[in-house]
Amino acid sequence: MTGYRDIKEAVLRRIHAGEWPPGALIPSEADLAAEYGTARGTANRAIRELAETGLVERRRRAGTRVTHRAGRSALVAIPIVRAEIEAAGRRYGYALLDRRIEPGDQRHIGRLDPQAGAPVLALTCLHLADGEPHQLEDRLIGLDVVPDARDVDFTATSPNEWLVRAVPYSRSEHIFSAATPTEDDRSRLRLRPDEPVFLIERRTWLGAKPVTWVRLAHPGARYRMASRDHDAA
Amino acid sequence: MTGYRDIKEAVLRRIHAGEWPPGALIPSEADLAAEYGTARGTANRAIRELAETGLVERRRRAGTRVTHRAGRSALVAIPIVRAEIEAAGRRYGYALLDRRIEPGDQRHIGRLDPQAGAPVLALTCLHLADGEPHQLEDRLIGLDVVPDARDVDFTATSPNEWLVRAVPYSRSEHIFSAATPTEDDRSRLRLRPDEPVFLIERRTWLGAKPVTWVRLAHPGARYRMASRDHDAA
C-alpha cells in the first residue's frame, strides 16, 4: 500500500537527486496520484506537507514548484533549563535569589509593558548544573494577568516550571544575543574574566495581554544552544 | 460553511479561554464534528494541525490532551544576511577576504567531517551594513559533494547566496553561542575592547554527505536575532 508518506519521501528523493531543480515544476497531484496508484487526496497530503516545510511552493492553476531556498527556517527548541541539565546527565540545582512586588511603571516599559499601575512580580533566580551556575533568570510577571503567581512559593518551584504548567499563552517572542555581563551576572554566574554571556530574552502574551518577560543569562563560553531541522520524512 | 480553520480557531480560543486547561482531554474528533456539523475528516485536519504546532498531544484510543507547555519550540528564522541587512533599511556590502582549496584532513574534523582526502574549499568573507562590519563568515564546502563550487566567482556572489540557490540539502544543524572573539574576529569586525561575538555555527548535509560548514561571527553588542511564534491560526 502506498501511503502519503511514501509519496512524500519519493518526491523528496527525486528533488534531492536533482530530477526537479529549484524552480522546476513538479507533476500535478492528479499525475502523482496516477503514477503511484493512489487517490488524489493522498498525493495532496504528501505535497501539502512538503509545502509546509517550505521545500516546494504551490499556486492554484500554476502548479507546484521546487523552492529557491532563500531564507529557510530552522526549528529551534528552547528547553526548560531543568530538563536540559538533567538530559546532559548533570545534577540540577535551583535557588530563588530575590522576590519583589512592584507597581508597573517606566522601569518595565519595553520589557513586560504592563498596564500603568498594575502590580508586577519581579523574581531573580539561579539554576545550577552540578553545583555550577548555569543560568541566571530575571523575570517579570504581570499580576493583573496572572494573579495566582502572588501566592506561589517560588523557593520550591522555579517560575518557569510553574508558568508552563499553570498559564497558557498565545504568542511569544525570543531575542538571542551575546553581551558583556553586568556586575550581577559576573558575580552570580561566577564568570571568568572577560567571559561573555549568552542572552535569551523571551516575552509571552495571552491575547493582547503581556504575561511574562524573562532575561536568561548563561556563561557564554560554557553554553550552546543547538537545533536540527530536517526536510521532513 | 464551517471549515477546518474555523474548528481550529474555535478550539484554540477555548483552550486560551481556559475551558480546557493544560492536561485536559478535549472532545474527540467525532464529537467535534457533530458539534460543528462537519465530517470527521474536517475535525481531524483541524486538530491534527494543532498537534503539529505542539499545542495538543494525541494518542490513539486515549484521545487528545492540551499540552503541558514544557519545552515548547520556537520557530526561529535564520535569514540570509543580505536580506536581513536590507530589510533593516541599511546598505549591504560584501567582500571576499580569502579563498583556499585544502585537502580534507584533521583540521576539518568536527566541522565539515569530509571524506579523508576529499578537497575542501575554504572561504572567508565579510558582510557589511552601511559600511560597518556585520558578519564574518568562515566557510568550508566539500568539493566532492559540490564540485561546481570550485569554479564560482565568490568575489561577486556570497557563498551563502550561491549555495541556497544551487545546492539542495536534506538536514541542517545550528549551534548558537556567545564567545570571546579571536584576534581575527576582533580586527575584521572592528570590535570594541571586550565586545563579545554572537556565533552561529551551521552544518548541512545532503543525505549522509556533508555539504557545508559555516561559522558566522557577529558583533555581540550590535547583533540580535529575534523570533516570534504563534499558536497558529
Added chain:
DNA sequence: TTAGCGATTATGTCTATACATAATTCCGGA
C-alpha cells in the same frame, strides 16, 4: 494590436465511508 471574457486547469477543501492501529477497559478463567 489589444482588451476582455470565457474555458481550462491545478490546487483547496469537504463529504461519507471504510478499514487499520494503538491503547485502554473489561471480563472471565486459573
Added chain:
DNA sequence: TCCGGAATTATGTATAGACATAATCGCTAA
C-alpha cells in the same frame, strides 16, 4: 487476586466524488 485475551474506542489513513477558487490560456471582438 492476578493474568491474559477480547471488546471497545479514538486516532490514523485511504478512497471516490464533488464543488470552490485562483490563475492562466486562448479566443473573440473592438
